[in-house]
Amino acid sequence: MMLALGTSLSALGGSPAFAQQGQAAIPSIHLDIPRQPLSAALQAFSRRTGIQVVYTASIDAGIISPGISGDFDAMTALSRLLSGTGVTFRQSGKGAVVLAKASANITLGPVRVGGTVAHENPTGPGVGYVATSTMAGTKTDTPIMEIPNSIYVVTKQLMQDQQPQNVAQALRYSPGIMAESEGTYGNGSAHGADTGIIQRGFSTSQFVDGLMTNSVSAGETAFLERIEVVNGPASVMYGQTTPGGMLAMSLKKPTDTPLRQVSIGFGNCGRYQATFDISDKITKSGNVRYRIAAIGVTQGTQTNYVDYHRVGVMPSITWDIDKNTSLTLLGMYMYTPGEGVASQYPRIGTLSPGPYGQISRSTFFGEPNWNKMGDKDAMFEYQFKHSFNKYINFSQNFRWENSDRHQETTYVKTGAVKPTIVPLQPMDYYTNTRTIGMDARFFGKFNIESVNNTWVIGSDFRKYNYNSHYLYDYTTTPSVNVDNPSYSYTPCYSWAHAGCQIMGSLYNTQYFQEGVYFQDQIKWKRLSILVGGRQDWVNMKYTGDSTSSNQNVNNVKTTQDYLSTDKPQPQSAFTWRAGIIYNFDFGLAPYFSYATSFIPQIGQTDYQGHPFAPLTGKQMEAGLKYKVPNKDILLTAAAFHIEEDNYLISDLAHTGYSTNAGRVRSQGFELSANANITKDLRLIASYSYTDIRYAKTNKTAKRYDLNTSSSYGTAVSQEGMSVPYVPRNMFSFFVDYTIHFGKLKGFGINFGTRYTGFTYADSVESFKTRPYVLFDAGAHYDFGQAFSVLKGLNAQLAMSNLANTYYETQCSNSVCYLGQGRRVYGNLTYNW
Known part of the structure; x- marks a missing residue:
């Protein structure tokens, strides 16, 4: 042939x-x-x-x-x-x-x-478990070995082998990441401040195709090509990011050659899933290409009355206008009528012994007839690129997002600690989030004798509008009996009903952020230096009021303007970074970097309605990277020291509000290995040590006694205490082996283990959650290796938490979050 x-x-x-x-x-x-x-x-x-x-x-x-x-x-x-x-x-x-x-x-x-x-391709799927280039760290196409800070890539192959159902699960093996700190209480899409994903001790920031996102469904793994973890401040290139780092995700886009893939899957908890991913050329020359990815999934969860349902589609078109110019258009619509968000659990019966033993993961602490959680998300994006000449290029990304969320739910009351009866708080809320973002930059390369320069000059903006409507029903206090759950709550949300006691709130948050930035990557022989700076301007405005209806005063409504900053609240900051890395000819690259961060505390106020000062941080990082010559093996080690000012904690004196804790300090180190050892064997491994403490604060709190379920003694200073919910030690290892000979040719197996250390449960180190070890395993088979007539057909099986270990990911005085039990998922995929 x-x-x-x-x-x-x-x-x-x-x-x-x-x-x-x-x-x-x-x-x-x-x-x-x-x-x-x-x-x-x-x-x-x-x-x-x-x-x-x-x-x-x-x-x-x-x-x-x-x-x-x-x-x-x-x-x-x-x-x-x-x-x-x-x-x-x-x-x-x-x-x-x-x-x-x-x-x-x-x-x-x-x-x-x-x-x-x-x-x-720096935004492509990578090769096996190793990626060598990235756009996330610098917004330029740069080898990871030439960037003086920590960047880890979750490749497409790794996601295929592990079959994660959301972004949090895809990050389970990433260094410096506590991926599921809120257990099953969240859908893992890492949106906004409710991510449940902790990065070097701080909440993370999520970016898709280089632009920040607040979409609940932006992290749908069926639409992703790869995920990059940038540990440490990234404010210079991206603006508002936490000092812990950011997640950078790349969406699927049209391919140069035909791609045709369909998949059907099934799993425990009644999971059924179907996806398709098709890409081909539209014109004969192939300068116009399309791609359509879609997903439909329905399943129960490990918790009774909690289901997950989603259907979504993402079409895209790429037009190579000429050899120097291209335009890509993407759209996405996602309908999620059931988020699959489990309830919180009482501490007594999970972390602490209860009178009826350990509470089952299947127990639902809510009300089945008041249990609606759904989202609708839409997105439009374009990416434009043009090369003027070999020295100057231009790139522009734009995205519009709209997210609607409606929840009718109940949650376990904080502070309510009873051994057998768990009181609940009903609520009904609706939110709408609209964002518009754009990033435009000129970039290129020039040489001065033997010194190479890769430069970037750019500007971006982001417009954010958030509206919410909350209703709380205080007419009755529904509850669940731990030993014999029964549900009988009847909602009472009518303002006209004389028997209803309601509190409602409406508020709106708006901000407009714009920034200008520059960066130069200087390379002389084996030495690379990176310098960059950014100026940000942010205008914010908050408005809101609360309304209550009290059955004891003949249903008289009272309205209070609890938050009003009609005049824009401007904030600005300059952030910068610098780093140096040297690549020895035998593959070793030591580096050092310094970076600062800035993020306004949008929508956050104290109990008097006063906005908080922005978060400002700085980090020093030193490390080693080692790329084994002529091998797909990348080893890294990094040590870091981060400080952040104006860190917020819960205001113990005013429930539902935050207070400024002052300064926190996070320091530690990370080790990682990504390797395609042979054509048969691939592995990843990591170890993370994170010690985050309150470095400078005047806050105090009393310690808590688990036996009496009450505070005791005099208040102690929080200074020097560990920040809660952050594990000190984490270790993970995952290996995949595929057989390429004999009767089992095409068959592969994999195995992984994850260790997460203890976390403190409050700000004065009163008690800890337990450490835990989880095991994962899987198998895959390429039918075409044994039967030519079945070429293109593949089977995949992924199992997580094999031992069905019962564990808490996070606890407070009154509630805990439980981790995911055993999950089994398999699929059949056909490529042609």
Whole structure:
């Protein structure tokens, strides 16, 4: 069988061994070829490069190419396409190659061709468990080894092997991340301030395609190409981010070659899921391409009366206007009538012994007839790119988002500690969030003798509008008996009903943020220096009032303006960063960096309605990165020290409000390993140590006695105490092995373990939550490896918390959050 498409290219290398000897510069070409049968991948390769590929039918039978995405010279691209397939190649004359079966001990991986190394797409899926380039850290296409701070990538392959159902689950093995601090109390989409995701001791910030998002469904894993974890301040390039870091996600976009994939899945708790992902060209030349990804899922959860339902679609179009200009349009609509958000649990019966033993995870602490939690999300985005010349380029990203949420729910009353009866608070609320964001930047490269400069100058803005309507029913106090749950709550939310005692609140939060930034990446030989700065301006406005209706005063309504800052509240700050890293020729790269952060406390006021000062932080980080020469193995170590001022904690004297705790300090270190050891074996591992404390504060609090469920003694200072809910130690390890020979060819298994240490439960270290160890496992099978007629069909099985361990992720004096029990999910995927 022979493929001979396109025209021949001159100055080509040969086989990998031959190509390493070449010295002439070889041109690169951008390729985006997804995972697919080898024959289809080779056809796409030939069309794009003009290389003639010759092979026998036996080589093609049942073999799947891992695909590639990025800028490559022709021979490196072919090596990547053949990686892990057991097939090698040799040059056969000018512009042609011949494929052959590799011997059993040959592993094809990244190779050096003509003096250059394969370059991956910095927003693409990565290769195996390793990504070597990123856009997240610098907004430029930069090798991770040349960036002087911590960046970790969750690749597409890792998500495929672990089958996470949300962003939080996808981050379980990432260094410095406490991914599920609120257990099953949250849908894991990492939106806004309610993420439940902790990064180096602080709540995280979420960005999609370079723009901040508040969408509940922005982190749908079925629509993601990869997730990047940027640990440490990123305010210089992105504006309002916490000093702990940010999550950068890349949405799926049209591919250069056809992609056709459908999947059906099933799991415990009655989970059924279907997805499809299709991409192809619209015009004959392929300069206009489309992609449509969609998901539908329905399931119960480990908690009675709590269900999760979602349907969504994300179409996109890319138009290569000319060789220097491209435009990508994306849209998304997501309907989630059931969020799958579990209730909180009382501390007695979970962390502390209860009179009826341990409370089952299935117990629902709410009211089934007042249990509605749903969202509607819509998004439009465009990405425009233009290259003026080899020195100057332009890029602009824009996104509009609208999110509606309605919840009729009850929650466990804080401070209510009873061994058998759990009192609840009913509420009804609706929120609408609209955001508009845009980032525009010029960037390019220039050289001054032997010094290379990669520069960026840009500006961005974000407009945010948040409206909410809350109703609390104080007519009765519903409750749940721990030993024998029964539900009989009847809502009473009518202002006209004389028997209803209601408190309602309406408020609106608006802000407009704009910033200008610059950055220069200076490289001289093996030394890289990064410097950057940013000026931010923010205008904020809050308005609100509360209304109450009291049955004891003949249903007289009283209205109070509890928050009113009709005049905009301006804030501004300058943030900067600098770093240095040196790459030794044997793969080691030590680095040091310093960065500052700024984030206004939008919508946050004290009990008197006064806005808080913005959060300002700074970090020093030193570390080592080691890329094993000629191997897909990346090892990192990082030590950090972070300080943040105006940190907020709960106001113990005024329930429902916050107070300024002063300064907190977080310090620790992280170790990580990402490796494609052979074509058969991949692994990731990490260890994180985080010690976060109140460094400077005048706040005091009494300690709490679990046995008496009450405070005792005199108030003690919080200064020097640990910040609650942050584990001191975390460790994780995950390995995947695929068999490429014998009767089990195409079969793979994986195994992982996660350790999370204790956390303190209050601000004066009164008591701790327990540490826990969880085990995960999975298997996958490529049917096409054994049966050519089933080429493209794959099966996947993922199991988390194998031992069904019962654990608390976070506790306070009165309530706890429980972690996810055993989860089993399998799917069948067909690619053609």
